[in-house]
Amino acid sequence: MASYLILQKILKTGFVSEPAPQADPALRTREQALHAVILKVFGQAVAIRHVDAGSCNGCELEIHSLNGPHYNIDGLGVKFSASPRHVDVLLVTGPVSRHMEAALKRAYEAIPDPKWVVAMGECACTGGMFGESYASCGKISNVIPVDVEVPGCPPTPTALLQGILAAVSKGAPNADD
Amino acid sequence: MKIGDHEWRLDPIGPHIWRGRVETGQLLALSRAVKDEGGQLVALWGSDDRHLNGGFGIHVALLTGLGLAWVSCALPTELPAYPDLAHIFPQADRMQRAAFDLLGITATDAVDERKWLRHNAWAADEFPLRKDFSPLTAHRLPLPEVDAYPFIRVQGDGVHEIAVGPIHAGTIEPGHFRFSIIGDRILKLEARLGYTHKGIEKRFEGMDIATGARLAGRVSGDSHSAYAWAYCMAVEMATASxxxxxxxxxxxxxxxxxxxxxxxxxxxxxxxxxxxxxxxxxxxxxxxxxxxxxxxxxxxxxxxxxxxxxxxxxxxxxxxxxxxxxxxxxxxxxxxxxxxxxxxxxxxxxxxxxxxxxxxxxxxxxxxxxxxxxxxxxxxxxxxxxxxxxxxxxxxxxxxxxxxxxxxxxxxxxxxxxxxxxxxxxxxxxxxxxxxxxPLQPVQAVCEGLGWVESWRGEVVVAVRIAADGTLDRVHPHDPSWQNWPLVEVGVLDNIVADFPLINKSFNLSYSGPDL
Incomplete structure (x- = not known):
C-alpha cells in the first residue's frame, strides 16, 4: 500500500529540479594555482565537508535546502561527505568560536591538497553580529585561509551554489588553464 | 500570588507574567512550592548588579498555575552564592554551572560542580559576564589548545566508549557526545556542549535596543521569529510601549x-x-x-x-x-x-x-x-x-x-x-x-521586562534590563534546549547506537541557543 502511494505521489509531483546558476567568480578572495589536470580530474565533481564553527544554525538551514530537490546538486556532481579526508572543499559557517578553533584547524589540515575553503554567511565573511570577543575569533579567514566568501544572512541556496562552483570552476582569476 | 499554602509577593508585569524578589533563604521554599503544585523551572540565570546595588543577582523563571514568575535574589559581592535548585528541578543543573562559568556565582551544595559553557577560551578564575571583564583583551591571551573535561565513566567487562564530535558526520551544529556502549546497546550517553559559545550575552551589553533585536534573532537561527518576538516583548514591557x-x-x-x-x-x-x-x-x-x-x-x-x-x-x-x-x-x-x-x-x-x-x-x-x-x-x-x-x-x-x-x-x-x-x-x-x-517610549531610568514565546521547539524566554541611557545592560535569552538535552541522554538508553541519529533528530535541539 505504501509503495503504491509513494509511486503515485512521485508521478504526481513530477520534476521540480531547476537549472544550476552560473559560478560567480567575483566571490573569490584568494588566488590559488589551479592546474588544468586537477581541474579535469575534478571536472564538475566536487566533494564538500561542512563545518559549523559557531554559527546560529541559520546557514545550516540553507545547506539543508541546497540538498533538496529544487537544486539537484547531485546532478551537478556536488556532494557532501562525512570525512574531511574525502573532500575537495571545506564549507565553513559562523564566526569561529574560540571553542571550535582547534577543531576547525584540524578539519582543515585533514583535507588533502589541493583544497578550497568556502566561507558561508555574514559571520563567516566578517564576524557578523558576533564579531571578535573573548569567545569568538570572528571571520573564518582569521583562523584558516579562505578562497571564496559568500555573504548573506543566510546566503540563499543559489548564492551558496554559485560560491561553491566559483571555488572549483575555471572562471577563477589566474587559473592555470 | 498564592503558591502552595503561602502567599508570595509577586506582581503582574504583563499578561500571565509575574515579577518578584525574595531573600536567598526563601528560594528553596518557593521552588518546592512550585514543584509541589506541578510547576517547572523554565530558566535560571545570573547578573552582575554591582553597578546598581552593590552585588550579584540570581534569577529564575518559574512556570506556575498562574503563569511565568520571574523571581530574583540579591547576592553579596563577596562569595555570591544561592542554594542548589537542581535537587528540586534537575534541569537547573547545567544552568547553574553556566551561571558560575559566566559570573562566578555558586550554587551551594550542588552535586555537579563541573564547568559547563567554559572550555578553554577563558580561565577558571575569569568571569566574562562580570562588568569588569574586558571582552577584547581577554581573547588575546594564549590558552591551552585542548580542553579537558571529566566525563562520567562506565566500567565493566565489554564496555567501551564512542566519542563523537564536536564535528559531526552531517550538516549539524557542533557538540560532543560520549557514548558508553556494550555491543550495540547504549549504556550511557553524556553530552558536552558549549562549542558554539560565542559570547552573545556579553555582546548585548551596551548595545542599542534596535540592534539588540537583530542579535536576539540570531541566538538560534531556526527560531529567529520566536527570539526576536520574545526580545521585543521584553523591551516593550520595560519601556511601557x-x-x-x-x-x-x-x-x-x-x-x-x-x-x-x-x-x-x-x-x-x-x-x-x-x-x-x-x-x-x-x-x-x-x-x-x-x-x-x-x-x-x-x-x-x-x-x-x-x-x-x-x-x-x-x-x-x-x-x-x-x-x-x-x-x-x-x-x-x-x-x-x-x-x-x-x-x-x-x-x-x-x-x-x-x-x-x-x-x-x-x-x-x-x-x-x-x-x-x-x-x-x-x-x-x-x-x-x-x-x-x-x-x-x-x-x-x-x-x-x-x-x-x-x-x-x-x-x-x-x-x-x-x-x-x-x-x-x-x-x-x-x-x-x-x-x-x-516608536518605543523613551527610557527614563533603569527598567526591565520579560518576553515569553512558544517557539516551534518550546518556550523561549528573554529577560532584558535596560540602562538609564537606553542601552542594553543585561539580556538573557533562554532556549528550551537547556531542559531537553538531558532527556535525549535518557531517551537513548538501551537503544542501539545506530538509532541515535533518529532519536536526536526527533528532538532536534539547538546547540547555538543554549551555548550562547
Whole structure:
C-alpha cells in the first residue's frame, strides 16, 4: 500500500529540479594555482565537508535546502561527505568560536591538497553580529585561509551554489588553464 | 500570588507574567512550592548588579498555575552564592554551572560542580559576564589548545566508549557526545556542549535596543521569529510601549510560518533517517515552496529582522494574503498525503515506534518541555494556557501524545503543522487594520521586562534590563534546549547506537541557543 502511494505521489509531483546558476567568480578572495589536470580530474565533481564553527544554525538551514530537490546538486556532481579526508572543499559557517578553533584547524589540515575553503554567511565573511570577543575569533579567514566568501544572512541556496562552483570552476582569476 | 499554602509577593508585569524578589533563604521554599503544585523551572540565570546595588543577582523563571514568575535574589559581592535548585528541578543543573562559568556565582551544595559553557577560551578564575571583564583583551591571551573535561565513566567487562564530535558526520551544529556502549546497546550517553559559545550575552551589553533585536534573532537561527518576538516583548514591557494590534497579529503569523518551516524540514529528515529518502525529498520540496513564499511576500526566506521593537518591518496586502492562504491549503493537502504514506510504511513505523522513549513520569520529573514534552504527555503550550496577544483570541489546540517515542514526536509535529496552517488561515481572515509599527517610549531610568514565546521547539524566554541611557545592560535569552538535552541522554538508553541519529533528530535541539 505504501509503495503504491509513494509511486503515485512521485508521478504526481513530477520534476521540480531547476537549472544550476552560473559560478560567480567575483566571490573569490584568494588566488590559488589551479592546474588544468586537477581541474579535469575534478571536472564538475566536487566533494564538500561542512563545518559549523559557531554559527546560529541559520546557514545550516540553507545547506539543508541546497540538498533538496529544487537544486539537484547531485546532478551537478556536488556532494557532501562525512570525512574531511574525502573532500575537495571545506564549507565553513559562523564566526569561529574560540571553542571550535582547534577543531576547525584540524578539519582543515585533514583535507588533502589541493583544497578550497568556502566561507558561508555574514559571520563567516566578517564576524557578523558576533564579531571578535573573548569567545569568538570572528571571520573564518582569521583562523584558516579562505578562497571564496559568500555573504548573506543566510546566503540563499543559489548564492551558496554559485560560491561553491566559483571555488572549483575555471572562471577563477589566474587559473592555470 | 498564592503558591502552595503561602502567599508570595509577586506582581503582574504583563499578561500571565509575574515579577518578584525574595531573600536567598526563601528560594528553596518557593521552588518546592512550585514543584509541589506541578510547576517547572523554565530558566535560571545570573547578573552582575554591582553597578546598581552593590552585588550579584540570581534569577529564575518559574512556570506556575498562574503563569511565568520571574523571581530574583540579591547576592553579596563577596562569595555570591544561592542554594542548589537542581535537587528540586534537575534541569537547573547545567544552568547553574553556566551561571558560575559566566559570573562566578555558586550554587551551594550542588552535586555537579563541573564547568559547563567554559572550555578553554577563558580561565577558571575569569568571569566574562562580570562588568569588569574586558571582552577584547581577554581573547588575546594564549590558552591551552585542548580542553579537558571529566566525563562520567562506565566500567565493566565489554564496555567501551564512542566519542563523537564536536564535528559531526552531517550538516549539524557542533557538540560532543560520549557514548558508553556494550555491543550495540547504549549504556550511557553524556553530552558536552558549549562549542558554539560565542559570547552573545556579553555582546548585548551596551548595545542599542534596535540592534539588540537583530542579535536576539540570531541566538538560534531556526527560531529567529520566536527570539526576536520574545526580545521585543521584553523591551516593550520595560519601556511601557504599546504595539499596534496589526503588528501583533503579523508577529503571530511569522511565528506560525516559522513553526511550519521547521516541522516540514524535520518530518523530511525523520524519513531520511530511516532510509526513506522519498520523505526527505517530498517534505523539503514543500519546505522550499514555503520559504520562497516568505521571501516573496516578506522579503526574507526565514523572516529575519521582520520583527522589530515596536512592531514589524513588513506588511502583507490583499493579494499576498490570498497567495499565502492558497499555499497553506495546498501544503495541508500534500502533508496529509505524505502522512498517509508515513502511516502505511512498515519500516518507518517499525523504526519510529518504541524508539527513544521518554516516559511521561520522567519527562515531568526532569522538566521536558516544548514539542518533545507534549509528545511525553507534558500538556502545556504557552500559546494555549498563557496566551500573549493575539493568541488570546486564537484558541490554539494543543497537540499531545503519551508514548514519548520518536513516533510520538513525529505525530506532534504533524498535528502542529495542521494546527499552524489553521491558525495562519484564521490570522489572515481576521488581520486587524492599522499601522504595523509605533516608536518605543523613551527610557527614563533603569527598567526591565520579560518576553515569553512558544517557539516551534518550546518556550523561549528573554529577560532584558535596560540602562538609564537606553542601552542594553543585561539580556538573557533562554532556549528550551537547556531542559531537553538531558532527556535525549535518557531517551537513548538501551537503544542501539545506530538509532541515535533518529532519536536526536526527533528532538532536534539547538546547540547555538543554549551555548550562547
Amino acid at each position: 504599546a504595539v499596534p494590534e496589526r503588528a501583533l497579529w503579523l508577529r503571530a503569523l511569522f511565528l506560525e510560518i516559522e513553526r511550519i518551516a521547521n516541522h516540514l524540514g524535520d518530518l523530511g529528515y525523520l524519513g531520511n533517517d530511516v532510509a526513506l529518502a522519498f520523505g526527505f525529498v517530498q517534505f523539503w520540496r514543500l519546505k522550499e515552496d514555503w520559504l520562497r513564499m516568505s521571501a516573496k511576500l516578506f522579503g526574507h526566506r526565514y523572516l529575519f529582522d521582520r520583527i522589530t521593537p515596536g512592531g514589524v518591518a513588513t506588511d502583507i496586502d490583499a493579494a499576498g494574503q490570498a497567495e499565502l492562504d492558497a499555499l497553506a491549503s495546498r501544503i495541508e493537502i500534500e502533508v496529509r498525503e505524505l502522512k498517509a504514506i508515513y502511516d502505511e510504511h512498515a519500516t518507518l513505523q517499525d523504526r519510529f515506534a518504541d524508539t527513544g522513549i521518554c516516559k511521561p513520569e520522567l519527562a515531568a520529573q526532569l522538566g521536558l518541555t516544548g514539542l518533545a514534552g507534549r509528545a511525553s504527555a507534558q500538556a502545556w503550550d504557552a500559546r494555549t494556557q498563557f496566551p500573549q496577544a493575539p493568541y488570546d483570541q486564537l484558541d490554539v489546540n494543543m497537540a499531545t501524545q503519551r508514548r514519548g517515542d520518536v513516533l510520538a514526536r513525529a505525530e506532534v509535529r504533524f498535528a502542529e503543522v495542521y494546527e499552524s496552517l489553521r491558525l495562519i488561515r484564521g490570522i489572515l481572515k481576521r488581520l486587524p487594520a492599522g499601522g504595523i509599527h509605533a
